[in-house]
Amino acid sequence: MREPVVVIGIGEMGRLFAGGILRAGHPVYPVTREMDLARESGLIPGPEMVLVAVGEKDLADVLDRMPETWRDRVCLVQNELLPHHWRDHRIVRPTVVAVWFEKKRNRDLRIVLPSPVYGPKAQRLLSALGCLEIPALEVAEANEMLYEMVRKNLYILTTNIAGLVTGGRVGELWSEHRALTRDVANEVLEIEEWLVRESLPRERLLAGMVEAIQAGPDRECAGRSARARLLRCLKIADEAGLAASRLRKIGAELS
Numbered sequence: 001m002r003e004p005v006v007v008i009g010i011g012e013m014g015r016l017f018a019g020g021i022l023r024a025g026h027p028v029y030p031v032t033r034e035m036d037l038a039r040e041s042g043l044i045p046g047p048e049m050v051l052v053a054v055g056e057k058d059l060a061d062v063l064d065r066m067p068e069t070w071r072d073r074v075c076l077v078q079n080e081l082l083p084h085h086w087r088d089h090r091i092v093r094p095t096v097v098a099v100w101f102e103k104k105r106n107r108d109l110r111i112v113l114p115s116p117v118y119g120p121k122a123q124r125l126l127s128a129l130g131c132l133e134i135p136a137l138e139v140a141e142a143n144e145m146l147y148e149m150v151r152k153n154l155y156i157l158t159t160n161i162a163g164l165v166t167g168g169r170v171g172e173l174w175s176e177h178r179a180l181t182r183d184v185a186n187e188v189l190e191i192e193e194w195l196v197r198e199s200l201p202r203e204r205l206l207a208g209m210v211e212a213i214q215a216g217p218d219r220e221c222a223g224r225s226a227r228a229r230l231l232r233c234l235k236i237a238d239e240a241g242l243a244a245s246r247l248r249k250i251g252a253e254l255s
Contacts, residue, residue: 002027003048004028004047005027005029005049007051009052009055009058013099016103017053017077024131026048029047033054049095049125052076052078064089071090072120075094075121076095080229083146093119094119095125096117098116099152100112115137117136151212155208158184158188159219160223161226162181164221167222169218171218187233187244188247190244191242230254
């Protein structure tokens with residue numbers, strides 16, 4: 001029998017991944033974020049993977065409590081993910097997915113782009129996603145995966161925050177409000193550069209964001225997390241001493 005895969009967080013995304021993992025031939029051991037991870041690791045001491053599918057706001061707590069025997073098997077699928085999120089919690093080399101598909105309650109699966117996967121368990125996740133007919137590709141280098149994570153962050157944060165002003169869909173945002181979109185994107189990139197402590201290929205990232213917008217122009221700009229994302233960006237801008245004038249203006253107009 002193949003080793004089980006632990007899935008922490010059984011929301012829409014966790015259940016979707018669990019289904020693919022089951023189809024790929026691995027038993028799944030579901031864990032909610034309220035459960036005692038130390039106790040569960042005693043029951044499943046050597047899983048094939050530990051897929052963390054909780055929301056962004058719950059990730060730090062889960063990684064803080066991650067048992068030692070599970071730390072080298074962690075897989076992360078969150079939005080707004082960057083290397084410091086796992087390094088700050090002593091996770092050395094996780095498998096990471098930049099998720100370019102969306103699964104919401106009572107809605108069909110929506111795919112925007114192939115999802116890049118990087119890390120020691122990449123082949124396992126590619127197999128699971130393949131069983132679900134979700135396009136994905138393996139990334140071989142850490143710096144290329146950093147680009148993919150920042151690209152996804154740039155897309156999510158820019159369309160959410162600019163969408164608080166415009167509403168509507170991402171295709172309309174880019175075609176009708178390009179100056180606003182670029183202003184927000186450039187300030188988001190300043191924040192991302194401060195978080196990763198290095199310069200980023202801005203023009204390439206902007207082009208990658210536009211590719212994603214054009215691949216799924218009917219996606220709504222601002223979901224229920226948009227305001228929280230703006231507030232997080234403003235908090236980081238304060239910590240970094242960044243002007244973030246456009247983001248601050250949007251925040252002031254919404255308050």
